Amino acid sequence: MEFYRFDRESGRPITKFDSNFVMSRIIQTSGNAHIGCMHIPANGVVGYHQAVSPQLMLIMTGAGKVRSGNDDFIEIKAGEAVFWEKGEWHETISKIGLTAIVIESEELNPSAYMTSRESDL
Incomplete structure (x- = not known):
């Protein structure tokens, strides 16, 4: 299990085309990927299981x-x-609830784009 950050502080300012925002890069894949949004309620759980990919x-x-x-x-x-x-x-468990984007793909390499959270653990 690896931890990463995609908060505002881990991103870079974008000013091209008169833009004014911060972009936190996440992932790039050229193959198949499944992307979903998970809504875990208060006291919810995603039970203990093996990752399929x-x-x-x-x-x-x-x-x-x-x-x-x-x-x-x-x-x-x-x-x-x-x-x-x-x-x-x-x-995964949550006392207060959480919403998450889940990306599943054989080609995932988050360390190529995201800042590791290891120094925070």
């Missing part, structure tokens, strides 16, 4: 905890992302 979960709102294998749960919040390899056992 490499999976990147980006927390958009709310907060929760994730774990991999038999490891302890680790807190995750909006602006952060978690990456699981294919076959990795994992679980």
Whole structure:
């Protein structure tokens, strides 16, 4: 399990075409990808299971905890992302609820675009 950031502070200002915004790069894939939005309610859970393919979960709102294998749960919040390899056992829980974008693809390599959160753990 790897942790990344996509919050405003991890992005770069874009001014081309008279623009004024910050872009946090996430991923690029040339192959098939499944992208969905997950809505976990307060006291919700995504049960313990194996990742069918490499999976990147980006927390958009709310907060929760994730774990991999038999490891302890680790807190995750909006602006952060978690990456699981294919076959990795994992679980997500949330006391307050969270909304996340989930990207699944055999070609995911988040470290090519995103800032690691490792220094924060």
